[in-house]
Every structure is written in structure tokens, then in C-alpha cells.
Amino acid sequence: MASLIKHSQTLIRRQYFLAGVLRNNLRRVYAGIFPPTIISPAETRCYGTDAKLRSPFDSNIIRILRTEIDYQYDYAPPQQPSPSFNSFSVEERPGEQFVRLQRKFGEKEDIKIEATMFDGCVSVPKPGDDDDGDNIRLHISLLIDIHKGEGSDGLGFVCSAWPDSLEIMKVYTLRSNGLPPKAHMGPNLGKLDPKLRKALHDYLEARGVNEDLAFFLHHYMVNKDRSELLRWLDKLKSFVEL
Helix, strand or coil, X not given: CHHHHHHHHHHHHHXXXXXXXXXXXXXXXXXXXXXXXCCCHHHHHHHCCXXXXXXXXXXXXXXXXXXXXXXXXXXXXXXXXXXXXXXXXXXXXXXXXXXXXXXXXXXXXXXXXXXXXXXXXXXXXXXXXXXXXXXXXXEEEEEEEEEECCCCCEEEEEEEEECCEEEEEEEEEEECCXXXXXXXXXXXXXXXXXXXXXXXXXXXXXXXCCHHHHHHHHHHHHHHHHHHHHHHHHHHHHHHHC
């Protein structure tokens, strides 16, 4: 668990660093500090582009992006995403900020989960006597829809997935034609009777929505975060190379 958190923190710091490098080099290009970059034949063969005259701006952006792409692949290349977890199928949704999981439960129930990529974090003290900063706990939001057959009304859950736990934030009813605008999303679960809260957790636990799923999603999103970063870098490079 500690290694997952540390690795996630490294990824976040790396992305902030990349953004800073791009901004700084853009300023330097506009200021005329960088000379025009000559693309070598080796670079041309490696990336499959035709050598052509480019502005100093374009040449340096391409060079920076290529360096970053090479670094990311060498540092921690993304793995092939898992297509399933326990009884859930996992739909990766390339280029989007969420993944979708689905499964059947019993003879009637259809369960659909949409999980965001990391959308928040909290700082927590490091264990023991280590005063060197805090640990970061990353957060994933879940929307869970449960229907009993096509065309039936359903039950919806809003949950927070942490690396080692899953919390129910809201429970609400769903109509067969979807959630109406400004629908009542139910009370804050923290205000309900503890026995009811436990019963709702047990309800999801029986359907495989639990701490194990939260742990899986955190591993999955670390990998998706890397895949989406590389996809974004490659698209940006391809556009500048046109």
C-alpha cells in the first residue's frame, strides 16, 4: 500500500514538472534564446516523420515532447489494463476520465459502476516518528447503479474509494428512464442510524463493491494515469509535427 501511494505521488510530481518545463521553454523560444533545432536522420527514422523545416518554436516543443515520451516509457511503461475484476467486466474507456465496470448479480440484478480517475487527495501524517512531510491518500469517486431487470427503477450510490476503504456518501432512487434534473439525492449518510449505514455497506459488500474493489481501482488508475499521459503527449507531438 505504501509503495502504491509513493508511486502515485511520484507520478503527480512528474506531471507538474513536465508542465513547468514546457512553460519555461515556450518563454525561452519566444525570447529567442533557443536556436533552431535540426532534426537528425536518426530522429526522423525513429519517429517516422519526414524531415522538414520547422520554426524554432515547433522544433523545440517536439524535442521536449520526444524526450519526455522516451523517459516515461523507460521509467514506468503502462501495463495492459485488466479486462475484469472478480465478477466485474472492466471497460477501459481510452481517452476518457473514467472506467466502467459491469456485472450480473443473481437472476435479475444488473450492476454498473462508473469510476473516475484520481479526482482528489488528502494529506495524512506519516506513521511513527517520521516528521518528514505527510503521506497523500488519493481519492476516486464511484457512481453505482443497480437495476432489477430492463426498464425497472433502480438504486443509486455515490461512493468514495480510498486505497484501503470504501465509503458510501449518498443513496438515491433511480427511475427507469434515468435520473431527472434536480432529483433529490437522499440525505447525508453520516446523519443516518449507524445500523442502517452498516446494512447499506453489507448490501454493497454482497455485490462485490467493497475494499478489495477500491484497492483494485487504485492500482488500475495508476496505470490508466500513465496511459492517458502518454496518449496526451503523443497526440500533442503529432499535432505539432503536422
